[in-house]
Amino acid sequence: MKYARPIYVTRPVLPDLPDFLSLLEDIWSTRILSNNGPMLRRFEAALGEYLGVEHISIVNNASMALVLSLRHFGITGEVITTPFSFVATSHAIRWAGAEPVFADVDPVTLNVDPAAVEARITPRTQAILAVHCYGQPCDTDALGDIARRHGLRLIYDAAHAFAVRHDGQPLVAVGDLSVLSFHATKVFNSCEGGAIICPDAATKDAIDLMGNFGIVDETTVTSVGLNSKMSELNAAFGLALLPRMDAALDARKVVASRYWARLKDLPGITCLCDPAIPGRNAYAFPILVSPDYPLSRDGLYERLRDEGIFARRYFYPPIADLPMYCELPSASAGELPRARRAAREILCLPLYPDLAEADQDRIIGLVSAP
Template sequence: MTNSPIYVTRPVLPSLSEILPFLERIWGSRILTNSGPLLQQFEANLASYLGVEHLTVVCNASLGLVLALRLYGITGEVITSPFSFVATCHAIRWAGAKPVFADIDPHTLNLDPAAVEAAITPQTQAIMAVHCYGVPCDTEGLADVARRHGLRLIYDAAHAFGVRKGGQPVVAQGDLSVISFHATKVFNCFEGGAIVAPDLETKQALDRLANYGIVDEVTITDVGLNTKMSELHAAVGLALLPRMNEIIAARDDIANRYWQALAQIPGIHCLCPPGQPGHNSYAFPIRVGQDYQLSRDGLYNKLREHGIHARRYFYPLISDLPAYRDLPSARPEGLAFARPAAEEILCLPLYPDLPAADQDRIIDIISRPC
């Protein structure tokens, strides 16, 4: 191998000249955390960009999901997807609730509303759905199920920064949506996240939970956590946010190039068609079918031999992990679509400054693997 490694993603960073004025403000004020002026400015700018009125910025999306569940006192069953990053289920457990798996739609790989409805029991209190790869869930179908059964609907929108559905921000759906600003995401603050709230009262309640439940110097009304974002992380977000339209456009270009090159290869099934209005091209997932020359793991290893670090994302299913595989809902026969998806999925490298020559290397190997 003579070429340098190509990783599945690479974080976008603001330039040092863009970040320096914010750092000077931090050093000048010596306010480092506790909802400082940069954090407040970041929340306002972020809400404007996303097209929502109210959100609470937090230190990471995992704790954002925990706060979302805690806000509504969810301690019973939460129906969720087995085809996600493990943080989705871990948050349910950390909140003191019980995850229940339901199967996914074979096309979107998101929770199937019919499967969710079939999993409801008297102990069910909420649905936690995932906009996988930034592809919106069947929000109408899930909302209908939640409404008819009196359930809270919370979205793990970690992948869905800036995504719109029918011209409206997808993160405005449900009771709450939680976005991730981790280094691997479309928009990052190194670490961070936000909870999109439907109204000011809910936002204020989330703000209190994110700061130990403190109301004022002598009043603590809730058993909260410390999930506040620092001024330094807010500075990164403020510096990067103005560039997001061009960043997403660059991701779209790379996704389109993959699609044009790979969509006609037998056995390679591209899941996220480019050019969809409101999509963010968070990832470029493919399914490696039986009519391809290699198995999914065979292609994964072939790419690794050439220094290309694709990712089997999400594999294994959360329901196959030791912490969850003993749950009744983890039985394979109940996850007829999730299981083959996990066995066939492969996400290809995608980031805004992926060089064309590196993308050509990836495409050539997939086109001629043997």
């Protein structure tokens, strides 16, 4: 029987309303709504402390953050990236004036495969844009080694990797730059927003300048910039939410652990993200639905929808199969077999901190006995 209330793949965490209203009162008292105001500066400081990073530039969304990152390094040639991601990753490369080149993924993590990356390098290659898919860390050592040996910039799309730690360190501190997303679907959100984690103050200052039209002061403009500023309202939302994040992350792991315990041995189903691994954030619960399962992946997707349960095929189709990219040589038929197989088999089950146990039991039951 279909649920009266739909269950979506995610549901945003909200700040405690009194905390948010208190910050709104501060905004009302200043009447500063944008232009890197005091609320944004408070948010940057608090977020940097929470994540364990020193230099962070908050922007209006992660797509803009990716464009700014590529523009900061003057990337106009080829950027090797993954075909298994949200389309914004490749779109940002194009908007920055560069060209994506797709490399296949690792079959276990579904992150871009370093060996496949190195095989795609040409004299036109200028950067690697890798994605920590579902918050699982890329092989950062191997990618870093490739970037150093070939003189490439290494940028991470860390949209899924809020608060993830790897080898005891913040994952977002790895690479030349890392980009976070604070969209409403993410582990942490400011309704809309994003951030660039910078290695030093000079880089942060340069990105902040580019994101403020290139304006230095009232009469001085030094470069052709963009407008990437986050509003004070969004900054207040994010600032009010930060105190809830430890509890929200713990609750996500409880939900993910229930899925893992009951689905990891199910024939035809492969669970990808073990919530017991230290430092992970349980961003999603992706499964691969193989031909051994009684239903196809799309059959299971529709079966759940019939019951009002909206799982998502993150990421299908692969970016390389979209009309604006499918003519690229790296996207041609016969290339990217692991990414294309993953796109055919992937399904992300609903996961958010307050997913009721009874609702989760229903989802698990439908997957276990379709």
